[in-house]
Amino acid sequence: MSSMPDAIVKQDAKYLADNARRRKRFSLWFYFLCVAIALISVVILIFLMASIWSQGHSRLSSDLLTRSHSELEIERSGMWPSILGSLFVCGTCAVVALPLGVGTAVFLEEFQPTNKLLRWIHGFVQLNISNLAGVPSIVYGLLGLTVFVYMFNVFGQIRVNESAGMEIMGYKHFYQVLTLEPGHVVFVPQSDPTKRQTTFDEPFQAVDPDGNSIEISIWTPGTPKPSDPAIRRQTVRAGAIGGTITERSWYYFRLPFDKSFLSAGLTLALVILPIIIISSQESLRGVPSSLREASMGLGATTWQTVRDVCLPAALPGIMTGAILAMGRAIGEAAPILVVMGAAVAKSTGPKHLMDDAVTMPVLIFNWAGRQQDEFKELSAAAIIVLLVVLLLLNSTAIYIRHHVQKAQS
Amino acid sequence: MFLQITSRPMPLDRKRAIGCLALVSSLLVGMVGCGSKSESTSTETAGESNTAVAASNLTGTIKINGSSTVQPIANAVKEEFAKLYPDVTVSVDGKGTGNGFKMFQDKETDISDASRPIKPGEFEACKENGVEFIEIPVAYDGLTIVIHPKNDWVDTLTVDQLKKMFVGGDAAKKWSDVDPSWPDETIEIFAPGTGSGTYDYFREVVIGKSEDALRSDMSLSEDDNVLVDGVAGNPYAIGFFGVAYYEESKDKLKAAKIVNPKDEQAYLPTPENIASGAYAPFSRPLFIYVSTASLPRAEVATFVSYFLENAPNLCERVGYVRLPEEIMQRAMNNLDAENVGTHYIDAEGNSRSGAVADIYQPENLTK
Amino acid sequence: MTLPKSLQNREFRSTRWGVLSERLIVISLALCATATVLITIGIIYMLITQSAGFFRSDAVTMSGFLTDTEWTALQSKDLAQAKFGIMPLLSGTFRVTLIAMIISLPLGLITAIYLSEFASAKIRSWLKPTLEIIAGVPTVVLGYFAILVISPSLQLFSDGAFSTFNATSAGIAVGILCLPMVCSLSEDAMRAVPRSLREGAYGLGCTPFETSVKVVVPAALSGIISAFLLAFSRAIGETMVVALAAGTLPTMTLDPTQQAQTMTGFIVEMIKSESEYGTVQYYSLYAVAVTLFTITFLMTLVGQIIRRRFKESYQ
Amino acid sequence: MSSVTPAIDSEQNSDALPDQTLIHIEKLNAWYGDFQAIHDLSLDIPKHKVTAFIGPSGCGKSTLLKWINRMNDVVPGARAKGRLAITGDASNDHVEIDVLDPGLDVVGLRRKVGIVFQKPNPFPKSIYDNVAFGPRLHMKTSKSELDELVEWSLQKAAVWDEVKDRLHGPALGLSGGQQQRLCIARAIAVGPEVLLMDEPCSALDPSSTLAIEDLIFELRTQYTIVIVTHNMQQASRCSDKTAFFFEGRLIEAGPTEQVFTRPQQKQTDDYVRGKFG
Known part of the structure; x- marks a missing residue:
């Protein structure tokens, strides 16, 4: 047996005590450092909120929520169209990204490949998804611009007076003719789709607002002009020109999508798809495999197992992930700037699928850059509205997670 | 509908x-x-x-x-x-x-x-x-040349001075390069993007018909508000844009008087001067x-x-x-x-x- | 206790339809998964075809693009005078990113250590949601914060040394943005370190500081590094903050008080700009996008690979 | 696939009948990837008896069990060769099922061959929904038929009295032993012929174990039961036939009494005496 090493035998008690005290003190300092630094993030958040609140709270009025952007009456500008716009864009995004994302996650998690090639492909898809999550959103914006807005120009370019792209449904073409009654127009169904305008010299049939057919008479300059407004509404000047207009139903659909909320929503769907996939995968992975075995053991097929056991069990997690992803989508501005442009002077929400829209972050971006103090304050107020929406979303997510953690434990 | x-x-x-x-x-x-x-x-x-x-x-x-x-x-x-x-x-x-x-x-x-x-x-x-x-x-529109309110050395500007500041590779880097009595500080320039009519108009006035570009080390932005913020944030900055944006931000910026080459008088871009044509050549x-x-x-x-x-x-x-x-x-x-x-x-x-x-x-x- | 009727009848559903619908469902789910691959292919295809418009131009050489120190795509209308060297944009990007990392890495890591090693359950239940709220703040809001609060404060404290738009204020805002990400990924990594390691360290008489810094952090190092890489690539790709706060002048300098146009900032500016479509200058935005995509893609890839390795090691 | 299995409701004592082979295994080899888990295994499992698989960990007994209802399908790299057949009998019109046939209707097989796992694994649903899960998948039943079926299954599994007042309460609120009996109820609610049990008591306390063992004893009058166990006493208490596995091979199989008191092989003897394992 060798004797104990000197290092152990010749211990200096004082040194040991000092050393221990020093290390303990150091550890305590480190603890305080940790606390201080962890507090920094809280301080940042409070500071951020406070500075935005102090700028914007005076503009939180019903005008802000109900009116639209105005260049002439800045003090009464509002963000209603942008709220609608965000709703439509994010709605589209959710409708596309959720099934696609959850479907992909289910496929990757629940249908494990059996042979080597498939397993390799599986791993590749998995890695690819992780990488997509790291692609900057502006690159998705560029993709959306090429794929959804222009569709590589495969379906033609959208040109005023000439081409509306490839119209598929929800449209009716009319000639719009001014009548003798100012401000009033009558509509003539367009018979020849290639004829962009037409001239009226003979009495003709038009449709009234209810879709009933009405007889329109012609007034030739030089003859007495009718004075009864009702007659004037049904009279047009000889040689009057009707230009085409399109009545679009809400389901108006054409290719390419052009700068529409649909393009923006689809682009955002690309941005959040990887996030949804990854979070859904994680919550599916959290479902104990014993449940799967139990279900399979009862003779359920893989899909039945997924539908009846895995998805219900993973649903809270999937929902939490989806809500957080939607929060990201609502706040995302860069891809929307690329796809829909930065114009904010829209007074309504989108009226049909191919209509454009303003979203809250783009409006904030626009207002924040303006010179007028009113706009600066408005933008802070709009941020407050946006943050309230996000806070609601986040707390729902946190609530769901908390609730489920409790229920499962 | x-x-x-x-x-x-x-x-x-x-x-x-x-x-x-x-x-x-x-x-x-x-x-x-x-x-x-x-x-x-x-x-x-x-x-x-x-x-x-x-x-x-x-x-x-x-x-x-x-x-x-x-x-x-x-x-x-x-x-x-x-x-x-x-x-x-x-x-x-x-x-x-x-x-x-x-x-x-x-x-x-x-x-x-x-x-x-x-x-x-x-x-x-x-x-x-x-x-x-x-x-x-x-x-x-009166194309307005704006400077920081603290800029007390520039009151009037001539087209020649602008040329020194804005044109070519040997453009003045510092204010003192334009006028020795001005401070020895770097000029920071904010200008509208090259696709804008404002850029073209300014270039045409200070350069003339040739296709030469303005100097390339300016901060360009399509968003005129960025230009306002840029100039407002630096006492040694200068910029130009349409008078409307100046009107919106009068409290943050100062407009330089421009010397009309015809009558050698300096004018501000006021509505009267623009309408009368006195604010030349930038109206x-x-x-x-x-x-x-x-x-x-x-x-x-x-x-x-x-x-x-x-x-x-x-x-x-x-x-x-x-x-x-x-x-x-x-x-x-x-x-x-x-x-x-x-x-x-x-x-x-x-x-x-x-x-x-x-x-x-x-x-x-x-x- | 007689056998229930349903078991006596033994009328089971035919499985044939089930098998068929199962097939259909698997195929449609597989199609969903294919979509993600299509997106990658789409991005790469788009970037290659569109940036071809730039690289094919006589005014551009690959070596010039990679090494020249001037970028004047927005400033030079005339192609002959335009300079296409990506370096200033890269330098701007890395200046902003570096500042962001200086802020977010130490803060995020220490907060993560605190959360995983010291914090009581009650503090965790407050701090985690706070971090999540910061993570959920839209970047445009942080950009607004940068121009409204950070930049003026910097100018105030430095007596005007900072210009209105500068790399520092953008960097700080991006740093705030990355902080929750660094924190939550690092915390995940540290929580995955088995308890036994900590117990071992305490058993040897280590203080909490020594345990966390000398045992837990090294054990979770690969996870932490991957968190850093992911945050780094996030910072590089961040757009709205830099578009609002970093300025529009590509500069080749190390001075953080100056403007710094980043790659993403340039793309936004070009999209918003009045530069004409179809010109080489316009297509240069796709060349920048290629560079941006390549850098972030590599970063994320390496980060992911490290993360996977690390995950396997404790399972 | 509709068939009548009169055997299920026959209340006669199966001990009185001669052994009928229900599952016939011949020269079975099974692998996980490159690792061979089962070597040349041949075994007959008698109908309406309890067969216990014993042996040390990793001896292949669970693998064999999982091959009987093809649960190994979901394990990547798992494959098997040889013959594993569930044979019919004269009173039953179903033909022989070749379990290893790749084209086999696995769903039908698993309906006939139910499985109960080591750890109780009720779905995070109500007790009722747990039991009704299988029938809802496989049968067209009315609400009253389903109620009847659920009650019957729970009674069979000897858990009805404990849960009848909270059928719609969460299954996860039950104790471990109740959960395991619920899982058995869930398995028999689809009317299987065979019940596979993979160490059904190893996660339970002694009194729950006893309850399950009693249940197994009850159930064998109507079901063919295969049970994998580590617990020698359990095997000797509740099984009719015992098969001893070692390193992927079947060492010995025979009536339980014989295996435990007069083993033919030295390894079996060592094992049942607790010399290793």
Whole structure:
């Protein structure tokens, strides 16, 4: 047996005590450092909120929520169209990204490949998804611009007076003719789709607002002009020109999508798809495999197992992930700037699928850059509205997670 | 969409729009002018209508793109127009004069905003693509050279001094390079993007006809607000943009007086000086170009007439200077008679330059 | 206790339809998964075809693009005078990113140590949601914060040395943005370190500081590094903050008080700009996008690979 | 696939009948990837008896069990060769099922061959929904038929009295032993012929274990039960036949009494005496 090493035998008690005290003190300092630094993030958040609140709270009025952007009456500008716009864009995004994302996650998690090639492909898809999550959103914006807005120009370019792209449904073409009654127009169904305008010299049939057919008479300059407004509404000047207009139903659909909320929503769907996939995968992975075995053991097929056991069990997690992803989508501005442009002077929400829209972050971006103090304050107020929406979303997510953690434990 | 039968005073027909509009618009202009925005104040025109204002059943979509300098005017007109014609969608974007014309040539827009006249190349491209247009001046702008309020050494600037600051590779890096009595500090320059009419106009004034570019180490932004912020944040910065943006940010910036090369007097970009032409050489007209292919569409015709009628008042509200009555009248005549072509390019394809009152004459029109 | 009727009848559903619908469902789910691959292919295809418009131009050489120190795509209307050297944009990007990392890495890591090693359950239940809220703040809001609060404060404290738009204020805002990400990923990594390691360290008489810094952090190092890489690539790709706060002048300098146009900032500016479509200058935005995509893609890839390795090691 | 299995409701004592082979295994080899888990295994499992698989960990007994209802399908790299057949009998019109046939209707097989796992694994649903899960998948039943079926299954699994007042309460609120009996109820609710049990008591406390063992004893009158167990006493208490596995091979199989008291092989003897394992 060798004797104990000197290092152990010749211990200096004082040194040991000092050393221990020093290390303990150091550890305590480190603890305080940790606390201080962890507090920094809280301080940042409070500071951020406070500075935005102090700028914007005076503009939180019903005008802000109900009116639209105005260049002439800045003090009464509002963000209603942008709220609608965000709703439509994010709605589209959710409708596309959720099934696609959850479907992909289910496929990757629940249908494990059996042979080597498939397993390799599986791993590749998995890695690819992780990488997509790291692609900057502006690159998705560029993709959306090429794929959804222009569709590589495969379906033609959208040109005023000439081409509306490839119209598929929800449209009716009319000639719009001014009548003798100012401000009033009558509509003539367009018979020849290639004829962009037409001239009226003979009495003709038009449709009234209810879709009933009405007889329109012609007034030739030089003859007495009718004075009864009702007659004037049904009279047009000889040689009057009707230009085409399109009545679009809400389901108006054409290719390419052009700068529409649909393009923006689809682009955002690309941005959040990887996030949804990854979070859904994680919550599916959290479902104990014993449940799967139990279900399979009862003779359920893989899909039945997924539908009846895995998805219900993973649903809270999937929902939490989806809500957080939607929060990201609502706040995302860069891809929307690329796809829909930065114009904010829209007074309504989108009226049909191919209509454009303003979203809250783009409006904030626009207002924040303006010179007028009113706009600066408005933008802070709009941020407050946006943050309230996000806070609601986040707390729902946190609530769901908390609730489920409790229920499962 | 076509639900409301209305009796809003409006022109009967595109060709005669102006005549009819005389009555109507005087009312509308009066309404806007007196600052009353309530729709109910508008009453019927004599004999034309017997109901108070209701929304028109006019419908359709109008696409406008082009100069960000003209954009505030177009937006203002659009906003007032939308109150009368709620079913007409007007989309106004400000991608810059150059891009605006590009889209105009490609038939992507009905109306192109421009802060400079069309260039020969763009005119040719329009011809090739079969795009005909009517050129309509809508307002005066004074291109404003702005400096930081703390900048106490610059009071007046001459075109030569600007040339030293803005042109070429050997441009003045420091204020003292321009004038030895000025501080020995780096000049930081904020300017509108190269596709903007404002950039072109400025370049043409300080460089002349040659195709030389301004110096390349300026901060350029399409967003004039960025320029305002940029200059406002640095005492040694200088920048330029349309007078409207200066009007919005007078408390943060100072405009330099510009020495008029003709009378050697320095003038500020006040509305009077711009309108009188004393603020030379940086006062300039702003235009809209309307495609004739779009004019048969009732909504476009109505909008353009409305634009012309209301531009003088609305442009003042957003910070620009109204054009003389006489020029507006000529514009109306051009619209009424559908006189296509530009006044700023002669038959040989060279561009003309000079005061708008001199050039915007029927005899100068080139098809 | 008689056998229930349903078991006596033994009328089972035919499985044939089930098998068929199962097939259909698997195929449609597989199609969903294919979509993600299509997106990658789409991005790469778009970037290659569109940037071809740039690289094919005579005014551009690959070596010039990679090494030149001037970028004047927005400033030079005339192609002959335009300079296309990506370096200033890269330098801007890395200046902003570096500042962001200086802020977010130490703060994020220490917060993560605190959360995983020291914090009581109650503090965790407050601090974690706070971090999540910061993570959920839209970047445009942080950009607004940068120009409204950070930049003026910097100017105030430095007596005007900072210009209105500068790399520092953008960097700080991006740093705030990355902090929750660094924190939560690092915390995950540290929580995955088995308890036994900590117990071992305490058993040897280590203080909490020594345990966390000398045992837990090294054990979780690969996870932490991957968190850093992911945050780094996030910072590089961040757009709205730099578009609002970093300025529009590409500069080749190390001075953080100056403007710094980043790659993403340039793309936004070019999209918003009045530069004409179809010109080489316009297509240069796709060349920048290619560079941006390549850098972030590599970063994320390496980060992911490290993360996977690390995950396997404790399972 | 409709068949009548009169055997299920026959209450006669199966001990009185001669052994009928239900599952016939011949020269079975099974692999996980490159690792061979079962070597040349041949075994007959008698109908309406309890067969216990014993042996040390990793001896292949669980693998064999999982091959009987093809639960190994979901394990990547798992494959098997040889013959594993569930044979019919004269009173039953079903033909022989070749379990290893790749084209086999696995769903039908698993309906006939139910499985109960080591750890109780009720779905995070109500007790009722747990039991009704299988029938809802496989049968068209009315509400009353389903109620009847659920009650019957729970009674069979000897858990009805404990849960009848909270049928719609969460299954996860039950104790471990109740959960395991619920899992058995769930398995028999689809009317299987064979019940596979993979160490059904190893996660339970002694009194729950006893309850399950009693249940197994009850159930064998109507079901063919195969049970994998580590617990020698359990095997000797409740099985009719015992098979001893070692390193992927079947060492010995025979009536339980014989295996435990007069083993033919030395390894078996060592194992049942607790010399290793």
